[in-house]
Amino acid sequence: MTAALETTSTQTSTGAPISINAVSKKYGDNTVLESVDLDIRAGEFLTLLGASGSGKSTLLNIIAGFTRPTAGTVKVDGRDITSLPPHKRGFGMVFQHYALFPHMSVADNVAFPLKRQKVAKAEIQQRVAETLELVELGHLGGRRPSELSGGQQQRVALARAIVFRPRVLLMDEPLGALDKLLREQLQLEIRRLHQEMGITFVFVTHDQDEALTMSDRIALLRNGRIVQLGTPEQLYAEPNCRYSAEFVGASNIFTGTVQGRSFIDDVSGQSYRLGEAADQSGRSLLVRPEHLNIAPADVPVPDTVEQVEAIVEDCIYLGSSRTVQLRTDAGQRLVARTNVPRTPDGVVSGARVHAYWDVRDACVLD
Template sequence: MTATLQTASPRKSTGASISIDAVSKKYGDNTVLEAVDLDIRAGEFLTLLGASGSGKSTLLNIIAGFIRPNSGTVKVDGRDITSLPPHKRGFGMVFQHYALFPHMSVADNVAFPLKRQKVAKNEIRTRVAEALEMVELGHLGNRRPAELSGGQQQRVALARAIVFRPRVLLMDEPLGALDKLLREQLQLEIRRLHQEMGITFVFVTHDQDEALMMSDRIALLRNGRIVQLGTPEQLYAEPNCRYSAEFVGASNIFTGTIQANGFIDDADGQHYRIPEGADRDGRSLMIRPERLHIATETAFVPESMNRVEAIVEDCIYLGSSRTVQLRTPAGRRLLARTDVPRVPDGVVPGARVYAYWDVHDSRVLD
């Protein structure tokens, strides 16, 4: 599991609330969004997460005003803006491609939206300096975009989006073109900016680790609908369906049926105990890899635990942790993830072991 970043409490919110009511969008016979309802709280960091074609970017562009829905409304602080053009909504916008003017300096790029609004020159200088300091580029105002790294260029794009002090900042996969290290650095920077500014952030990504790290809440989309809405912890620890469990984080999933005495695996008929109050109509049993333990002998498995015999297929070293790939006699593949010091001796490819888990660490899903 990717831990959610814990930060200091943000200053008082200056952001706007956004209410999306029954928004649908079609292109011919293709339904991209279907009656989507979503309330975004003032000042929160909400991520629209989903695979390609899920409708997340379309929904963001409807909020921005670049796309008109076929039906439904978009309201900001209770005011209907569905028919309002983008330039009158007052939102900041950051795209994956920086769209900087190559012939202008960094400072002039950031000042551009203020000049279009005919803001006084002294005020422009003050706001540009403030915005560049917020993204830690105050010393590079005289450079051209070509003289900056990709991460620095994306920071310039961020500064340009916040320089006119919007109440809402929309971001469409802004880190998609960056390498892993730069992405991780800017994830922290964007989260810090949100905490400092207190405005509403709506962020689009297909990267579940990015969503878990940065968000206050996540809306997971599939086929134009919101599958689950909740905090990162809720989506990871309490997925409401199999799709959510598989999309957000790695998971071990058994397919079967629930009978009076528990969950029966379709693959081999093996019986597993389930948590009290589990959905009796569920067809899947999910256990996260870090909740799956390994023992080399049955004597090491507590009686209260569910267990299944397996063969070790591979052990992958990941620095502080190790991922062990397992295969059951019925052919089901499992993942266990644990701290390196906790991997038992004898857990090597080809070894016969027992995978086990606490009943309360599993979840029954539709």
């Protein structure tokens, strides 16, 4: 259901900024959120990403008004709404389970919040028609939800949440019940809707690929705190800690110490050069799979790269790419990702290879 039944029909589709200040939530002795600060820009697509129990859905519910924070404030356009009930916040809300009325047609489901607002009948018909066209369901307004696919039902839920032209749309894992292909299609459709409408989207997911695909910025949560906030490119290419590197994308991480411009691996004792001076307190060296190259053991590699000897444990064909799983002589597990035409001959299970990378493609993490 929508959380915005008392907004006026004059609301524009311009996004609203949201400011979350020192928000905490406790249930007895259990702290779910701990002093979270987050400024969401007007009109941006911000994703709250994290594992189960990280606090992302709790934070969304606090923004929506379904949950009261133990401490802190939530402001929209500078106005404190912390104590405002959900139906007075003017937000659209889409849940994982569509919550459609089975006895109503698609058009009546979408019209429901407008009827509650007592919008004129002619305007309701116009808005419903426009919104169904926006989500590409204009030809299905007369059907019942049971006659639709899962993806179509989710589009109806989206249409119902945006028909009253909210300034903020909140989505709590709305694609979680869909199969992979449909999920990927709707990711692009939701992103298109955001670009066309220009309102503020706050999206919750535990799926890193979904977050990378859809977001302007991502807030990665862990144990009730924001670990890193940035663009998808920043979280993937410039993780600020080991947790970010491991959660967002596949990773090859060596544990050790920084000594000058070298990294000493704790497991193998091997020294790897660094492309630039690194924080001496760094304890991890990250090499993404697409930056880890492979060459058969009898093929020399340039002196300008860093390398480690390994055995190929598995080579997985993925269409346009291959994932190669490796084990170093010290027992470390590594993974490389190569384009199919670039995979060297002789890289098969059991083969001995050099795994190597350009020093500029590795980074030291706190």
